[in-house]
Amino acid sequence: MNNLSEKSSDRSSSKVIREVDVAVIGAGTAGQNAFRQASTTTENIVIINDGFWTTVCATVGCMPSKLLIAAAGRAHDAKYSDQFGIHADVRIDGKQVMARVQSERDRFASFVTEQVEGWPADKKISGRAHINKDGLIEVNDELIKANKIIVATGSSPFIPDGWADKLGKTLLTSDNVFELPDLPVSMAVIGAGSVGLELAQAFTRLGVAVTLFNRANRVGGLQDEDINNKAIDCLGSDLTMHLNSEIENVGTQTDENQDLAAFVNYKDKDGRSRQWQGEYVLVATGRRNNIEQLGIENLSVELDDKNRPKDLDKNTGQIGNLEVYIIGDANANIPLLHVASDEGFSAGSAICKDNTDANVRLPAIPLSIVFCEPQIANVGMSLPEIKESGLEYVVGNVSFDNQGRSRVMGVNCGLLHIYGCKKTDKILGASMVGPDAEYITHILAVAITNDMCIKALLDTPFYHPTILEGLRTALRDVQDKMAIPYQSYDTQQDGF
Structure with missing residues (x-):
């Protein structure tokens, strides 16, 4: 070459x-x-x-994690439906939970394997x-x-130097956590990025005693401080988090029953030395x-x-x-x-x-989603990128705490920021924590990709009552902060 x-x-x-x-x-x-x-x-x-000749997504990533999250969602809804007047005693069968994760995961992976097996043998080298x-x-x-x-x-998965030897069989990563035959009793999760956050919340909702550690006061990679603070507030209702903590050491020792236990020595946000002990340490410090x-x-x-x-x-x-x-x-x-x-x-x-005849796809608009509940999503330019660019911008926002359909569904915790360009009346990006974030940010991604202005997006229908009406409220807030506000005959928030 x-x-x-x-x-x-x-x-x-x-x-x-x-x-x-x-x-x-x-x-x-x-x-x-x-x-x-x-x-x-x-x-x-x-x-x-x-x-393996499958993909990370099908085998150890997107699909098994969403299967675990789906089980966790069912368990959470069943346990906390009393606000609707529905009371239930919930029993979680950890072995059945993990068996379904593994069998459905293998089903998804088999489709990839089947496709690869159809390729000529002389073109594949293991x-x-x-x-x-x-x-x-x-x-x-x-x-x-x-x-x-x-x-x-x-x-x-990235594992800090020495941790594999120190933790031994108590060490988990996203590459092996889905092979557990049963739900563990307790777990520390190191890292509050997308993987750490999703798995920490899912295992918590399935009855595992989970403690999430992160060295920064940040979750889900959020760079908008208001959205980050709201995410911490929403997620903290059912997830034990030690943010701004510094891991000093990890290892194993025998507990009071002479069983092998993992430990994490750390300094909390106030600089005090602490120790966590439990069954496993899931390292989610990136890849x-x-x-x-x-x-x-x-x-x-x-x-x-x-x-x-x-x-x-x-x-x-x-x-x-x-x-x-x-x-x-x-x-x-x-x-x-x-x-x-x-x-x-x-x-x-x-x-x-x-x-010749090359068909190269242009890079897509940046879009990322964290499938915790409420979901975290970012699309387009981040707020720091916009500030660094020198563009004149406004921030439109909507809270989902009292948004109509969100409150009906009992998922009313969240905040959306849309960053609008004052010069062009177009969307630069958005950051969100809240219900239906995956759908709201997809709509915004389509708008950014197709260079739609705020007025054009507001001229599209928003059905009532939907959580997506919150998007309209944020778009109106953007438009109101522009030089020439968009005049709408319906000024009521969310149409109710």
């Missing part, structure tokens, strides 16, 4: 070298999409994968790839010379891209101090002018499934011969 393809060492020349047009390394969401798309333009292609100094891919006992390489090696041991530097690819590729084309994943594409979680850009899917499609299309 480029000048690297002309190199050949004695060691390499002693083996038979298989030459391909394209080699895809990694068979997760991004890699599979890249392989399928590239296969439409060349048959001389291979995909190399180390580990093994760990390494790129040598000649730019050749070594896998098992084979050498592969690829004209173009797509790296889609994904990511793995790191699986690229360090690949030998990517032998392709003249430079990485920064966080293993992120420099000179990255965020549309295709291409590195500079090299025929090297790094996509999905491997490029540590935006580690979300829909982004990985689009990047895989774009990279697989971009490697068309001479880049």
Whole structure:
């Protein structure tokens, strides 16, 4: 590939070298999409994968976590329906809960496996790839010379140094937590990002004694302080959180029954030393891209101090002018499934011969959702990004604490901020904690993608009574703060 393809060492020349047009390394969401798309333009292609041939989403991510959250939601609604005059005694069968999570998870994963099994056997290689100094891919006992390489090696849970040895079998990550045969008695969750927050609340609602730790006074990656504070207030009603805490040490010791127990030594927000003890410690401190041991530097690819590729084309994943594409979680850009899917499609299309007929997807509007309750969602530009840009903006808001349908449903805790551009009358972004956040932010994403102004969005129908009427209230607040307010004949909040 480029000048690297002309190199050949004695060691390499002693083996038979298989030459391909394209080699895809990694068979997760991004890699599979890249392989399928590239296969439409060349048959001389291979995909190399180390580990399971499904996806992180289906196997250890999106789907099993949502299955657990679904069970937790049923349990929570059953236990706390007394406000509606409905009283019930709830018994949670932990083994049945986890059995359903695993069986349904395996069902989702089987669809991916079935698709992969339909690919030609000679194009699939199971093994760990390494790129040598000649730019050749070594896998098992084979050498592969690829004209173009797509790296889609994904990511793995980040575990702080030494914690794996200290915690031993009491350590959980998102990669193994769904393999538990039964619900644990107690659990510490380290990290209040999307994974930590979702799992901490789900296990809590299923009767597990959970304590959530985070070093910052922040949850769900929120960057709007008002939304963050509201999220902490809403979530704190049924979730024990130690925010602004500093983990000093972790380990195991025998408890009063001589059973092995995990411990977490930490300083609380007031600087006092404390200790938590329990059955498991779930480490949710983020994920790191699986690229360090690949030998990517032998392709003249430079990485920064966080293993992120420099000179990255965020549309295709291409590195500079090299025929090297790094996509999905491997490029540590935006580690979300829909982004990985689009990047895989774009990279697989971009490697068309001479880049003709390439069908590259433009990057989507940033959109992230945390499936806790109430949900947390962000779309478009964040408030810090807007402030840094120098754009003149207004913030429209609505509280869901007294919003009609939200109160009817008993889910009335939340806040939405919409950031409007005063110059263009268009939406720059939004941040939210509240009911139906996944749907509200999708509507806003469509509006931003299609360059809709506030008036155009307000001219669309908002059915009554729905939680989505809260979106209209926030949009009206944006419009009222613009230079020329939108005049509406209906000025009542939420139409009631």
